[in-house]
Amino acid sequence: MALKQPKDLALYVHWPWCLSKCPYCDFNSHETALNDQDQDQYRRAILRDLEHYAEQTNGRNLTSVFFGGGTPSLVKPETIHDILEAARTHWDVAPNCEITLEANPTSIEASKFRAFHDAGINRVSVGVQALNDDALQALGREHTTEEALDAIDIAQAIFDRYTFDLIYARPGQGEGDWADELEYALGLTTDHISLYQLSIEPGTDFFRQHIAEAPEDLAADLYQMTQEICEADGLPAYEVSNHARPGAESHHNLSYWKGTDYIGIGPGAHGRISQNGITQATHQISDPARWFGAVQQRGHGTAKVRELNPLERQEELVLTGLRLREGLNGARFEAQTGIALMQVLNTDALDTLCREKLLEQTEIGVRATDQGRLMLNTLIAELLGDIEEPAADDDPFAGFSGGSIN
Ligand SMILES: C[S@@+](CC[C@H](N)C(=O)[O-])C[C@H]1O[C@@H](n2cnc3c(N)ncnc32)[C@H](O)[C@@H]1O
Ligand code: SF4
Incomplete structure (x- = not known):
């Protein structure tokens, strides 16, 4: 059977830098302070890479954009504005296009939320991770509970849609502790929350320190309890770790799970592009400096394109x-x-x-x-x-x- 050419397209832009590297994180994120000049060069590289992928996907409908990381809330709002402007010239942007920025809740980043909104962001995803200071410290976070609460308040005042992330099944966290923290978190949520069980990945500081994941039976109990509490609050899981009131699911998340095509721009980003019934997996060079050099040299940062059989x-x-x-x-x-x-x-x-x-x-x-x-x-x-x-x-x-x- 001849397959219909898919029309919808999602866009992921990866910003790989952070204020510091969290000890549990195995994402492509690096503790590097970028000055204005570095940021500007990186902005130009993203725009160039975007153009490269746009050439292959002309005429598609852009249904969601996600700025992820790393810490994209460290990006200058002007840069976000320019990337979104470029996206509008490359694709048909759906009127209800969801445009999310992942934000860390330090006070400096939260103070930029208004400017992000004005640059075109219509949804923020705040990396709260825990709602108590001891846990935040153990997770190596740069923010306090108070800053997280302030960031949620600011997000709520500025954006029609916001969500935040928590990590649970943390070392020493029992069922009662998590139930209390989750109930408290749900009081701060309007319609979406992401709840991840702590995973210990090779290569992270937690792995080197031999910190263990929660035992399987406790993890299963915590998961089940999470489902029950969220469901009772009207936020059932629509995916393993993502909860929303019906209708408030993240379009971008759903794109991944439903197999919609997406373009991945920036160091280490992945993409899926289907054409003539064949889906290609695209992989960007992970190392930021090498990615940047490749874009300078040949106009794109792709490491590999492979047809999926x-x-x-x-x-x-x-x-x-x-x-x-x-x-x-x-x-x-x-x-x-x-x-x-x-x-x-x-x-x-x-x-x-x-x-x-x-x-x-x-x-x-x-x-x-x-x-x-x-x-x-x-x-x-x-x-x-x-x-x-x-x-x-x-x-x-x-x-x-x-x-x-x-
Ligand atoms: C790649 S991080 C980027 C978000 C942002 N930089 C931050 O830290 O808030 C996306 C989310 O993945 C989750 N995450 C990262 N590492 C994890 C781990 N080892 N176990 C569980 N969740 C993790 C965190 O909840 C985090 O908000
Ligand atoms: S969890 Fe977020 S802030 Fe921490 S290192 Fe990973 S991407 Fe950066």
Whole structure:
């Protein structure tokens, strides 16, 4: 079956610098203070790279933009303005295009929220991480609880849409502590919150210090409790770690999980671009200096472009689709791959997993139950047979074992 050319497109822009490197973080983020001149050069490089990808995706509808990091709230608002202006010249920007900036809640960054809004940002995602000072200190954060609360107030006053992130299952955090912190956090939320279990990744300071993740049974209890508290508050999970009132889900998040094409600009960013029925995975050079040098030299920072074979694309869509509460949508899957979902899934395994109440067949396709979403890797291995783990640099969600892109 000939596949229809997808129209919608999301854009991710990565800003890889931070005030300091948090001991748990394995994102492509570096403790570097950029002066105005560095920022300006980097702005020009982003604009050049954007142009390179725009040439391949002319005529598409831009449905969301996400400035992530690293710490994009360190970017000058003028730079954000210029990138958004350029995006408007390259693509048709949907009237309801969601334009999110990830912001750290130091007072200096929060004082820039108005200017970010005026530059075109219509949603902020604030990295609160914890709502007590001891925990913030243990996480190596640059802000206090008071600053986080102020940043939330400012975000609420300026933006129609805001969200914030918390990390739970932290060392020493029991069920009662987390329940109290979560209830308090929900009182500060209007319609969206991201809740990630702390994962300890090789290469981080926490890993070197032999800090352990919460034991499996405690992690499972904390997860279940999180689902119950959020659900009772009207913010069910729409994805493993993301909760929203119905209708307030992040468009950008949904793009990833539903397999919408996206462009990734900036050091280490990934993208997916489908053309003529084939999806290409794009990878940018991770090291910021090397990325910058490549853009200077040849007009783009791409390290690798690889065609996904049909099986890889199908597996990726099953993997991301099952993270969603609504699950896999059979019609969408077929439109994206040209093959019926039930032809891809092992139906014996599906029956067994449904009997075990880990999966459910729905009107639109297949979904994981709350319990099933805790063990997605196992479910997917059974549904698809022994799939190969994507290579780390092929996996757009690497480093997010407990979380997702918020
Ligand atoms: C890449 S970070 C960038 C956000 C911003 N720089 C900040 O730190 O607030 C995106 C989110 O991932 C989550 N995160 C990062 N590392 C994590 C880890 N090891 N375990 C769980 N969540 C993590 C945090 O909640 C963070 O807000
Ligand atoms: S968690 Fe955020 S602020 Fe901390 S190092 Fe990672 S990207 Fe930077």
